[in-house]
Amino acid sequence: MSDAEPATNVEAGPSTAKPSDPMPGEAKKEPVVILVIGMAGSGKTTLMQRLNSYLHSKDMPPYILNLDPAVTHMPYTANIDIRDTVDYKEVMKQYNLGPNGGILTALNLFTTKFDQVLGFVEKRAETVDHILVDTPGQIEIFTWSASGAIITDAIASSLPTVVAYVIDTPRTTAPATFMSNMLYACSILYKTRLPFILVFNKTDVTPHDFALEWMDDFQAYQRALDAERDESGEGSYMNSLMGSMCLVLEEFYTNLRAVGVSAMTGQGMKAFFEAVEAAKKEYETDYRPEITRLAEERRARTEANKKSQLDRLMRDMNVDDAAPSRTGRGSNPFGPYPRADREELLDEDGEEQEDPEEEERRARETEDMEEAELADDVDPQEHGEFWVFTTDQAKGA
Numbered sequence: 213m214s215d216a217e218p219a220t221n222v223e224a225g226p227s228t229a230k231p232s233d234p235m236p237g238e239a240k241k242e243p244v245v246i247l248v249i250g251m252a253g254s255g256k257t258t259l260m261q262r263l264n265s266y267l268h269s270k271d272m273p274p275y276i277l278n279l280d281p282a283v284t285h286m287p288y289t290a291n292i293d294i295r296d297t298v299d300y301k302e303v304m305k306q307y308n309l310g311p312n313g314g315i316l317t318a319l320n321l322f323t324t325k326f327d328q329v330l331g332f333v334e335k336r337a338e339t340v341d342h343i344l345v346d347t348p349g350q351i352e353i354f355t356w357s358a359s360g361a362i363i364t365d366a367i368a369s370s371l372p373t374v375v376a377y378v379i380d381t382p383r384t385t386a387p388a389t390f391m392s393n394m395l396y397a398c399s400i401l402y403k404t405r406l407p408f409i410l411v412f413n414k415t416d417v418t419p420h421d422f423a424l425e426w427m428d429d430f431q432a433y434q435r436a437l438d439a440e441r442d443e444s445g446e447g448s449y450m451n452s453l454m455g456s457m458c459l460v461l462e463e464f465y466t467n468l469r470a471v472g473v474s475a476m477t478g479q480g481m482k483a484f485f486e487a488v489e490a491a492k493k494e495y496e497t498d499y500r501p502e503i504t505r506l507a508e509e510r511r512a513r514t515e516a517n518k519k520s521q522l523d524r525l526m527r528d529m530n531v532d533d534a535a536p537s538r539t540g541r542g543s544n545p546f547g548p549y550p551r552a553d554r555e556e557l558l559d560e561d562g563e564e565q566e567d568p569e570e571e572e573r574r575a576r577e578t579e580d581m582e583e584a585e586l587a588d589d590v591d592p593q594e595h596g597e598f599w600v601f602t603t604d605q606a607k608g609a
Contacts (some may be wrong), residue, residue, distance in 0.1 A: 214274065215271060223579065233310045240338070241338045242372055243275070243335060243337055243340050243372075244342055244343070244371070244374060244489075244491075244492045245343045245367050245368075245371050245373040245374065246263075246343070247345050247367075247373060247374070247379065247404075247406075248260055248344065248345060248346055248347060248376045248378060249347050249351060249354065249375060249376065249377050249400065250322075250411075251349075251351050251378075251380070251393075251396075252349040252350060253349070253380060254378045254379060254380040255378060255571065256346060256347070256378050257283065257286060257346060258287070258475040258476070259413055259473065259475040260261065260288060261286075261288045261475070262473075262476075262478055263342075263344055263481070263484075263533070264276065266481045266485075267341075271480060272340075272342065273340065274340060274341070274343060274344050275291050275342070275343045275344070276288060276289070276290045276291050276343075276345075276346070277293075277329070277343070277344070277345045278292070278295070278346045279319065279322070279345060279348060279354070279363070280346055280348045280349060281294045281295055281298055281300040281312065281316070281319065281348070282348065282349070283295075283349075284299050284319075286504050291336075291345075293331075294319070294322050296368060297322055298318040298321050298322050300315065300318050301314075302365075303321070312353065315348050315353050316359075319348065319353065319357065319359045319360070320358075320359045322359075323362050326362065326363055326366060327366075330366055330367070330370060333367075333370075334370060334371075336398060337371060342488075343604040344373070347505060351396075353400075355403060355404075356403070357496065357590065368404075368503065369503055372492045372496065373406050373495065374406065374409060374491040374495065375400065375401070375404055375406075375407065375408050376411050376488075377396075377397050377408065377410055377411060378411045378413050379397075379410060379514060380414060381412045381413060381414050381415055381417070381419075381420050381472070382414055383421070384412075384423060385418060385422065386440075387426075387433060387440065387451075388454055389453055390423060390426060391454045391458065392455055394461055394464070394465075395457065395461075397410060401566055405499070405502075406495070406499060407492070407494045408468065409469045409471065409484075409488065409522075410468060410469065410470040410471070411471060411472075412470065412471070412472040413474070413475055414474060414475070414476075415479060416476055416477050416479060419472070420470075420472035423470070424435075426458075427465040427468070427470065428465070429457055430459065430462060433454075433455075433458050434455055434458070437455055438451075454543040469491065471483045471484050481566040489536060551600050553609070
């Protein structure tokens with residue numbers, strides 16, 4: 213893992229605080245994490261390279277994480293790369309998996325060590341302003357898998373996190389394709405529950421003005437649907453469905469940030485980072501209190517569960533203080549007698565003496581053993597009548 217240290221300027225003069233420590237009364241610095249998510253071919257990796265070069269040009273080098281184990285070439289250098297930990301091709305070979313199964317398994321294996329990755333990120337949190345996370349090209353592997361949810365929740369619970377959903381603008385000019393992207397964006401928004409930015413990429417090829425118009429004006433989108441009627445002149449079932457979905461997503465469009473960028477030319481980078489800053493403020497005001505509340509509820513449930521299990525264990529061991537013994541005193545694990553009664557069994561010298569009931573029981577056992585030995589010594593010749601009588605009685609029985 214490469215971990216280039218950013219240049220820092222230290223002012224001269226006496227100071228009692230370390231350069232990385234916040235000054236008294238100053239809030240602790242927290243970078244914003246940008247999760248770059250998008251469908252295959254939407255230009256995520258190229259956009260990551262453009263974001264990296266733009267931040268370097270502003271003298272704000274980012275901290276970069278690559279979570280795509282199948283990428284063969286990256287135009288940027290990642291500080292933490294999943295390929296340094298998990299060999300994607302070896303996973304496919306050992307577990308007899310296909311490409312998608314290999315990516316998912318590699319991501320699952322990497323997630324088992326993500327606490328260490330998060331430790332590295334938190335150590336650098338006060339020295340960087342942005343943390344970029346590149347996700348696998350197969351969008352469903354990250355957004356709908358358990359490992360993707362674990363990684364997202366772990367990052368979002370530690371640092372301000374923003375989701376950047378990258379859309380291939382030239383391939384979204386068709387109303388049906390546009391609606392498919394919007395539905396997927398809506399599902400990711402409600403799955404991650406994090407501030408969301410729609411990033412229309414490749415605006416150097418096709419401007420994204422049509423998409424903004426469709427999001428703002430339902431009638432404009434309906435006119436685009438009507439223009440795609442089939443040759444018979446009748447509206448298809450798909451067009452009716454798309455029109456209904458646009459009405460459903462009208463509220464979704466209202467509170468959504470959308471920017472157009474070009475990963476090739478760098479167009480729109482300033483607008484993108486302005487949207488990131490606005491999303492970070494939204495995280496601080498809306499999302500962080502909710503995450504804190506959920507964490508407190510989870511901690512309270514855990515403590516209540518521990519207390520319930522401890523109480524159950526104490527009851528099973530019969531050491532509950534509220535349960536008195538038969539004598540009115542607490543139970544004694546050292547014998548059948550309370551401690552005060554055991555002290556009465558000590559003689560004058562302080563040595564323990566026999567319990568009268570125990571002596572009586574032992575005496576009865578001794579008498580029974582002597583009677584049994586006496587019966588074994590009876591001679592049948594001397595007591596013939598008794599022997600014959602008992603034998604005949606046994607036969608009669």
